[in-house]
Amino acid sequence: MSKVPNANRKKHELSSSFDSARTSTEKPLAYEASAGGILVRHLHGLWQVALLEPNVINADSVIHRKTPRPPGSVFTLPKGGIEDGETAEQCAEREVFEETGVHVSRVLHLTDIRYSYVRSWGGGERVQKTVRFFLCLYRSGRLGQIDPDMRDEVRNVFWFPLERAHRKLTHRSERDVVRLAQKTIHEFPDQLLLSKTHR
Numbered sequence: 142m143s144k145v146p147n148a149n150r151k152k153h154e155l156s157s158s159f160d161s162a163r164t165s166t167e168k169p170l171a172y173e174a175s176a177g178g179i180l181v182r183h184l185h186g187l188w189q190v191a192l193l194e195p196n197v198i199n200a201d202s203v204i205h206r207k208t209p210r211p212p213g214s215v216f217t218l219p220k221g222g223i224e225d226g227e228t229a230e231q232c233a234e235r236e237v238f239e240e241t242g243v244h245v246s247r248v249l250h251l252t253d254i255r256y257s258y259v260r261s262w263g264g265g266e267r268v269q270k271t272v273r274f275f276l277c278l279y280r281s282g283r284l285g286q287i288d289p290d291m292r293d294e295v296r297n298v299f300w301f302p303l304e305r306a307h308r309k310l311t312h313r314s315e316r317d318v319v320r321l322a323q324k325t326i327h328e329f330p331d332q333l334l335l336s337k338t339h340r
Contacts, residue, residue: 171266176232177220179322182279188303194296233275242286245277254314
């Protein structure tokens with residue numbers, strides 16, 4: 142075992158002491174997995190995407206905003222936590238239905254986004270979260286016909302032109318997901334419409 146040189150011993154001991162103290166005060170790290178859908182439909186020759194306006198009280202409590210944002214200022218995509226025994230694909234379909242009222246034809250996995258946050262509940266753990274997004278085609282149902290219990294999470298849901306949706310969304314990571322959906326639809330529009338027809 143090599144010895145620490147005399148000139149560096151004190152520095153080494155201080156560093157070790159600092160690392161120990163930091164480790165003991167850091168919040169535990171937790172991991173979360175979610176899935177969501179970019180729900181699109183083709184109507185009168187144009188593509189539209191479903192956007193959510195979440196309940197701002199719920200949204201702001203997660204990110205610790207001191208001043209709640211006014212209604213009409215936060216817009217997101219449907220998504221939620223993957224439940225035990227559930228695949229990411231199943232979760233995406235369930236969350237889209239629960240938050241929009243629409244049944245979908247799942248098309249393909251687009252991308253995963255990752256971010257970190259600190260919980261405002263429980264032990265205040267630091268969380269590393271992964272959200273897997275799927276491109277989903279409208280199949281049936283009426284947008285906004287959701288269970289009354291979901292009103293605690295969803296204030297409003299509406300169709301919005303896909304080409305402009307990346308400018309409407311609040312979070313940069315979700316704007317990037319929508320841009321990827323735009324690109325995919327531009328490259329394979331016939332295949333997507335055929336997928337819907339043969340569901």
